[in-house]
Amino acid sequence: MIERTVRVTVNGRRVEKTVEVRKTLADFLRDDLDLTGTHLGCEHGVCGACTVIVDGAAVRSCLLFAAQMDGHEIETVEGLANGETLDPLQEAFREHHGLQCGFCTPGFLMTLTCLLRECPNPSDAQVREAISGNLCRCTGYRNIVTAALTAARSRAASARP
């Protein structure tokens, strides 16, 4: 086949689209669903800017085809905030200056969102390991690590009764 109709759930919303099979998931999100928060920095799976969450796992959306996503659940940066209220991780990035130009940021947010679900109280080393597949050219990473650790603490604090 050269086209396929896929039914996917994106940020909780069900979508049905017919796509050319060679279209990457990243281009599908950006062009067909207008979710341009997922960025393309290299298109060969190194930079991590296009990281999204598929079925709970952080993956490179430049290395997947939209045609493969039938029946799957996708989360992107646009799904993190609750209306105008930032997610604690987003809030921590703002508070700790974890972004400058912001281009790589969605990829970091999605990678760390996954980490904090799997490992709610990560060590500094675990955070570094988790984001080692995401390139940032502006921040030098230090504030990103701080933001992630802070977000973990604030999540833990808000989870306490």
Added chain:
Amino acid sequence: MKPPRFDYLIPRSLDEALGVLAQHGEDAKVLAGGQSLVPLLNFRLVRPAHLLDLNDVAGLAGIRVDDGHLTIGAMTRQRAVETSALVRERCPLLAEAMPQIGHVQIRNRGTIGGSLAHADPAAELPAVVAALDGELVLRSARGERVLTPDRYFVAYLTTAAEPDELLVEVRVPVTPPRTGVAFLEVSRRHGDFALVGVAATVTVDEAGVCTAGALALTGVGPTPVVARDAVRTLVGARPTPAAFEEVGRRVVAGLRPDGDLHASSEYRAQLARVLSARALARAAERAAAGAERAKSDRR
């Protein structure tokens, strides 16, 4: 950097997939995790007429132990192997190598079979399977055959699989007691393909005498290099640092690695020597600790 046109096929069963390969094998590429293949597609360095996606084929993923072997289905995600308690317990070398493959986003999608089928000599998994004398199970519409690593890995990015054959699972022997393992590598950056990587195991008896060892290297030849003869010199004695260094020297004696952008031939040889000695030392240390533990458990 957008992929060229291809015909996309997404079979639901292994038979269906093998049928497609029987028909289109020469012009088809098999898509597993896609972490190596899709970059090549995006660069248009490969232009298959057909892309055969295995992700919906039932029954190709899973980890089990039977018959003294750990068996891993080809479509098992690398991350699943990394986090598997069974793997950690029964095949610690594999468990140690897994986190050194790429990054978590890669391992979340990348598969065991995909990496072994891609046969990159810089990759960790081929070396691990080679060090452990694993078995690679190939299936086609014609039947099944089982290959040892030395027969399966043929050349750079090339395996013995025929165009109609599919790697369906890999088996490695369960690691015997009093065995220490280590996987060490040097890469330019964390998560990059290693310049050289070394998989090592050392088994000792209750007296601490080495009874077996294995060593396989990435990045020093067109396929994983297994240093059987060099390691044999350890057997029959209590391992010493001098002995490990001697193994390291023997390992490189026969090597003429190709140089590239990041590592000259001389440097790769140097790494092979240094990392072999270090990996064996670490493995032996762990083996000794394991033997101590076993002793104290019995007491």
Added chain:
Amino acid sequence: MPAIGRSVRRLEDRRLLTGRGKYAADFRLPGLLHGAVLRSPHAHARLGEIRSKAALALPGVVAVVTFDDLGDVGRIPTRLGHQAGNVVCLQRPLASEKVRYVGEPVAFVVAESRYLAEDALDVMEVDYEPLPAVADARRSVEAGTPVLHDAVGGNVATTLHTRKGDATAAMAAAHVRVRERLAVQRHTGIPMETRGLTAAFDAGTGMLRLWGVAKIPHFNRRVLADLLGHPEHLIQFTELEVGGGFGVRGEFYPEDFLVPWSAKRLGRPVQWIEDRREHLMAANHSRQQYHDVEIGFDRDGRIVALVDHFMVDLGGYIRTHGVVVPELTAALLPGPYRIPHYTAEARCVLTNKTPTGTYRGPGRYEGTFVRERLMDIAARKLGVDPLELRRRNFITPDEMPYDVGGGALAQRTVYDCGDYASALDKALAALDYESARREQAEARRQGRSIGIGVGFLVEKAGLGPWEYARVEIDATGHVVVYSGVASVGQGIETTLAQVCADELNVSPEKITVVHGDSARVPFGVGGFASRGASVALPAALEAARKVRAKIFRVASTLLEAAADDLVLDDGAVHVRGVPDRRVTFRELARAAVPGPPDMEPGLYAAHFFEAPMMTYPYGCHAAVVEVDVATGTVKILKYAIAYDIGKAINPMIVEGQLVGALAQGIGGALLEELVYDEQGQLLTTTFMEYLVPTVMEMPESTEVRILEETPTPLNPLGVKGAGEGGSSGCGAAVANAVADALAPLGVSITALPLSPDRLSALIRAAGDSR
């Protein structure tokens, strides 16, 4: 609480964190077409026939543009570092007759999607007649080497000379002379967002609009107007979010002509988004220099002369930066030291490689490596502690302003102020130098190789000649700042808001900042050369002051009170002691048109801040590294930067700039290199080969000390600039630390990057020679 000096949270962040920021590739128009560039696979070749028939026959392919279609198109002019003789080396938007580097644009394909445009590239046919290529500047200058541009009559485009005193005589009389060959490798900025542009032409009005421009929109609009022969007022440039600049992004490149040209010709909007492979071969490279440098000392270890002969590899053409990188290298090579006699000769050499431009700290990263490495080598030869040697030679605060002897960017290098010895002390304290030395000694006893090194740098910032700002209270009472600066992701919106906030007594969060739009901001120079804080902010500050005066003027009329009795508070003015007698900004803005008779109508004001002289921030990098001698790998254990920027408007942003720049500096020191083979093929065309540092390559700990010890007298804020100093000293500090670690082995470090392969080769060679 004043906003200036406070780590105000950034105004930019909310949209960027929620995926709402629109970058170049996120911009959409109905009927948008997509371009792709056909690039030369040859480093040097005669260009023959280009056959587009097969491409045009593909479904969805709209046009193929080649040089012959462009008519009499000019060359892309220089923006900085102009030399009259270099015009023949300037690049045209598409190759004609010859290609001179791998990646040079040969044709531009336009199709209904990027996928289809790439399908078209696959079937384009071009006849090339390959010519011998030269990929090494050192070979390029030899006789008999292939010549790139016949009109140059060789491959040396220009030789630049700097002279202070009589260095030859002083060197001859020196007590000790130290001469070294030092080299810095080709690497570059690599913003995470590749370049991209969208253009649309309205045939009815003649208006040509561009989105996704960056850095210098006003300058580039003029260049485009000239190249297209299109009236400037009928071109509108609009910046979107910019995913990093670093000197590379926003210069006028061939594609910046091809996209609007095609949109105009086709009558449909055209978008081109560079891919990463293209970026690595098409966007400016930088940094590649070879120095043959000699320094002379008197008996007391005081520098008497510095003589540097260096070569800069320009690549195949001269681009918009002209020869500004060699200029800056020579202008700041002396750094913080009193050097009475100084000569530099810079040969600007053409090679069959990607053309070059500036990259964060241009000339300073290279020059600092050369000078600071040389100081360490000299210290060893003199038998003096390297820190003591530096202290002995620092220019002192009472010698300021200090004329270094050279110049760049059409001005002499005159340091405005500085206390270098203090910055060195602060960096050493931040590193905890004494205990680092103790730990080093202890580690050596255990057989571990730890080294400590410093790199002292003098930066330049605040390049003029001016910047424009306009501050306005709109009719709904909102404060708007229009600035001629451009964003490259550095947080300039926030700091612009901060300086206006204090003048107008509103919180910065309530201020809107507009920049990078030629229709809304009529004048501007742009965002580069660490000029935002020291040139754009003073412009905004002065404009805000003028508006403040107008607010009081209008309010005193409305409230019938003397201006001295009025209080400005949170978007309103009231009479002191009588809070009820108040008017809001909204009311004031409406009353200000036309307003009192003796006032220029409208609650707004513009200001041009002129900066004829640059300011010179300075600082010190200090590193502790460990080298695994058996594998040649380097780990940075601890890092410290002390950097004096006069005044930090937003310390959080300043620290972010320094640590971010440091990552790039570490990339240059250890990882990043654009490698060519002898035939001029670029071998590093993906992120698998070109290695940008990840979090794992960053130091285990980084201490930053922002110093405000010497505010500059050159602007009312006292602020210098923080964009580049976090990078410039890093190659030097890391190299010195590695050299220190390996000193017992007799290894000498003279080139970057310090890859494990190269270090191992040096260690092996040192072992063989002992």
